[in-house]
Amino acid sequence: MRLLIDMNLTPRRVPHLRNAEHETVRWSSVGSNSAKDSEICDYPRQYAYVLLTNDLDFRQILAHTKQAAPSIVLLRGEPLEPEARGSALLLALKIVTLDWSDKPRARVLPLR
Numbered sequence: 001m002r003l004l005i006d007m008n009l010t011p012r013r014v015p016h017l018r019n020a021e022h023e024t025v026r027w028s029s030v031g032s033n034s035a036k037d038s039e040i041c042d043y044p045r046q047y048a049y050v051l052l053t054n055d056l057d058f059r060q061i062l063a064h065t066k067q068a069a070p071s072i073v074l075l076r077g078e079p080l081e082p083e084a085r086g087s088a089l090l091l092a093l094k095i096v097t098l099d100w101s102d103k104p105r106a107r108v109l110p111l112r
Contacts, residue, residue, distance in 0.1 A: 001093060004044045004070075006053035007033065009080060013052070016082040020090050025049075037061060044070035054080060 005013050005026040017024040027040055037057045044051045050071045051058060058072050073093075079085065 002047075002049045003073075004030075004040075004049040004051050006040065006051060006055055008054045009052060009075065010082065013082050013086075016086050017090075020093075022093070041067075041070065 002023045003017055003025075005011070005017075005024060007027050011026050011028070014024050014026050027035070027043075031040065031043060037055065038061060041051070041058055041061050043049070045067065050073060052073045052075065054075050056074070059074065061067075062072070073089075075085070075089070082089075
């Protein structure tokens with residue numbers, strides 16, 4: 001999975017997710033620290049990343065623009081550090097794929 005880590009999450013998420021074989025970049029390595037949320041939202045849409053964030057504004061951006069992408073994984077609740085919640089996130093990324101692009105379906109992974 002291709003993941004873009006928002007600035008509001010620790011950079012320690014990058015190696016944690018890369019070690020689990022996810023193609024992962026943090027916004028600070030591809031864009032400006034002063035970028036608006038709309039610009040951050042455009043990047044994963046353009047380059048087919050899933051946005052990993054703690055920022056509720058991205059839901060609103062998608063709702064207001066009526067865009068179907070990017071997919072967003074919204075992390076809520078403390079602590080957000082990968083040492084505390086990283087294994088649960090990796091499990092969630094493995095278990096379920098939701099796809100509404102053609103015929104709505106949810107798949108539990110791995111497929112057997």
